[in-house]
Amino acid sequence: MEKRHRVHFINSLSGYKSANLIGTIDQEGVTNLSIVSSVIHLGADPALIAFVNRPHSVPRNTLDNIYTAGCFTINHVGAAFVEDAHHTSARYAADISEFDQTELTAEYHSLIAPYVTQSNIKMGVEYRQRIDIELNGTVLVIGEIVEVIVDETLIETDGKLNLVKAKTVAASGLDEYHVGESLGRLAYAKPK
Amino acid sequence: MEKRHRVHFINSLSGYKSANLIGTIDQEGVTNLSIVSSVIHLGADPALIAFVNRPHSVPRNTLDNIYTAGCFTINHVGAAFVEDAHHTSARYAADISEFDQTELTAEYHSLIAPYVTQSNIKMGVEYRQRIDIELNGTVLVIGEIVEVIVDETLIETDGKLNLVKAKTVAASGLDEYHVGESLGRLAYAKPK
Structure with missing residues (x-):
């Protein structure tokens, strides 16, 4: 192939x-x-989240900044700003901010790291651990969620976030983005 | 909370x-x-794929079987069989097959592990490595894709799979499933 x-x-x-x-x-x-x-969910208590840094897929500056500052933010990509979100994958030098190269704007809460104002679901994460995956040189970066910025109208009564209402997008492959249509929520499964 | x-x-x-x-x-x-x-993509060459086993989220027999047999299959959940797919999360004893408790049927190709006939995109994976994440007792299971069973009509001319056409579903939270609507594919991003 x-x-x-x-x-x-x-x-x-x-x-x-x-x-x-x-x-x-x-x-x-x-x-x-x-x-x-x-980005994947690792566990609810402690609230751990992780992402895989593939060689070349994320500019080194992201990882360097995480190790140095000890924190980062994770912001859901919304359907309204998919093009700008995708554009952040362009290879800019470390002294150029993607915030200046797109319409996306930075805002700050309790962490030093910037949040994306346009994102409807965003969280502040404290860096916890990196795990090197020697099979292919990727790195699993693990952090703990310490702050969540979300409108309460996006939270269902049982705590679940409504990703459809939040207009969060999913990705497939390298370059396609999708909004979701719900097939509904299913009951906790028990043996027949 | x-x-x-x-x-x-x-x-x-x-x-x-x-x-x-x-x-x-x-x-x-x-x-x-x-x-x-x-399940997450880890790399294209070698073709590595991984999943996180959260404590209690996957019955131990899945992991035991992977370590013993040295292989497993990964089958996309399709919109047509979401209920049966979700039902496999019920806690059955190790001597009961979820294939017998649902309408899903097993089929075999070059590996000893069973594929799900109803799934439109399925792959055979050889077990490569487990990484224990001590922060919360989860396990990252890594394998190499050695076989893909997919109808050629689901493959775009550049190699990308069309997940919308395949009726692959996405999950959110513990119990909600979604089909995707494409917002289109974007060009490879270059600095402005």
């Missing part, structure tokens, strides 16, 4: 992926924003 | 998740099928 063909094919095999913007800041105060499709 | 409320809330914070059925078989020939929402 031709290399680019193989990348598109294999990358779409895992199914739908989360689409998030990771916000960081360096020691000179330059902000950085990177779209990442590998 | 009340425990169950917290679980629903935190679990939906990462955004849309992949929805896959993991098929395995034990040494006595008893098959096992488990729905998992933590």
